[in-house]
Amino acid sequence: MTAPGTRAQTPAEDTDDLDVEEALALVREGPRENRDDGADDGTGRPPGPPPQPSGERPAERHRAVPWPRARETAARAARTQGPKGTGGARRVPVSVPLADALGLVLAAALDALTDLPSFDTSAMDGWAVAGPGPWQVRDEGVLAGHAQPEPLTDGEAVRIATGARIPADTTAVLRTEHGRIDAQGRLHTTREMLHGQDIRPRGQECRIGDQLLPVGTLVTPAVLGLAAAAGYDTVTVVPRPRAEVLVLGDELLTEGLPHDGLIRDALGPMLPSWLRALGAEVIAVRRIGDDAQALRKAVTGSKADLIITMGGTAAGPVDHVHPILERIGAELLVDGVKVRPGHPMLLARTKDHQHLVGLPGNPLAAVSGLLTLAEPLLRTLAARPAPEPYRLPLREAVQGHPYDTRLIPVVLRGDHAVPLHYNGPAMLRGIAAADGLAVVPPGGARQGEEAEVLDLPWAAAGIGVCFT
């Protein structure tokens, strides 16, 4: 690996960060016409037969789908009949207390349960007055939250607080700063007054039964506030999809320093909170090791909507994910994706209303799988709106993979995406500092060229907001 100081001047290719397989694929880049399997890679370039990069199962290149198609497949897999307006989400709506609704999506329209305001109310601190001044001021004032005050008679005024009920026959509210009391105790206005001034009439914002927000609205803090104001204690929402995480690999330690060929599990601490940020409820995290029977039992016994496995997707002696899926008769919907890192990722339907996303074990490859397959699937299950795609110019050139999309950690600086180094499949150093991932098409991107950017859930929303 090159010392960090020498990297600043280099384009964000980092061939030295690539695994052997990726690096070989790069040097073996053939002419575009010699592309592999005839599949559309979303670039509009003509397909052709592939060279076989080393370390790849031959059959995999034929099954691997282009990155955009993998995302569409994952979104579609979750789409069946669901509440109208929720984009086909299949979950049965639930009623939850407002405190638990943040980040969920409304499965029933938010119709006002009351007029808002529900009574004529003062918009300002001052005096409620009746008729033209000067006015005789009552001794007793009117505060917010109190019972209906006595009606005013013409020429009478009463001290009133913002939000208090307006006495019957009030013609206007005079603000404190616009009134003057003379020596006889009479109230005068220092400004011209309009009839109805600073009175919020009942129903000004909505009438009972008005639709305030449609089905499909994401529940934000502001939506919670509106729902409360409109009289709701609970709202009807699409429930969080339930996710179960299966951590594979005998080499993983849960604490302490790596030793004797054992390494720290980096995905166990990362995935559950990331899944929650993507809208899931994580119902279990199980450590399976490299035990095929335990994996089978965990998969067949799971009650989750989405099972996520981490590791074991490739063709090694203890890579049990493919064999187990085959044995239980799961339907492979995506078996390899033309994306680096992460190409061995997979998506399977394990049974009705249950899917499994197999993330590769290399940590950045797992992130790639999470954003490529789990994100669209969870988003559709949760009926969340798809993020609006956006593109930014790259501050540095990024060398591409010859045939596959690359996902490169970037920080956003001004109007540019700055590619980060340490973006190799086994590295988390780049992504831990990143605001997003740039989507670099096959063949790469020049300096200044625009690339799509996938936001990381916490980059825009703030860490406290997105992990609810």
Ligand SMILES: Nc1nc2c(c(=O)[nH]1)N[C@H]1C(S)=C(S)[C@@H](COP(=O)(O)OP(=O)(O)OC[C@H]3O[C@@H](n4cnc5c(N)ncnc54)[C@H](O)[C@@H]3O)O[C@H]1N2
């Ligand atoms: N013959 C082939 N070998 C490999 C291929 C291939 O296509 N053919 N693909 C390579 C690529 S690319 C990747 S990515 C990995 C994917 O491998 P698996 O999904 O089977 O993952 P493992 O072999 O279990 O682990 C790979 C790597 O990641 C480490 N790992 C696993 N889990 C964790 C974790 N929770 N925290 C931190 N690190 C983890 C594991 O120790 C390995 O070093 O396969 C290549 N090989």
Ligand code: MOO
């Ligand atoms: O190239 Mo793998 O998919 O390490 O990421």
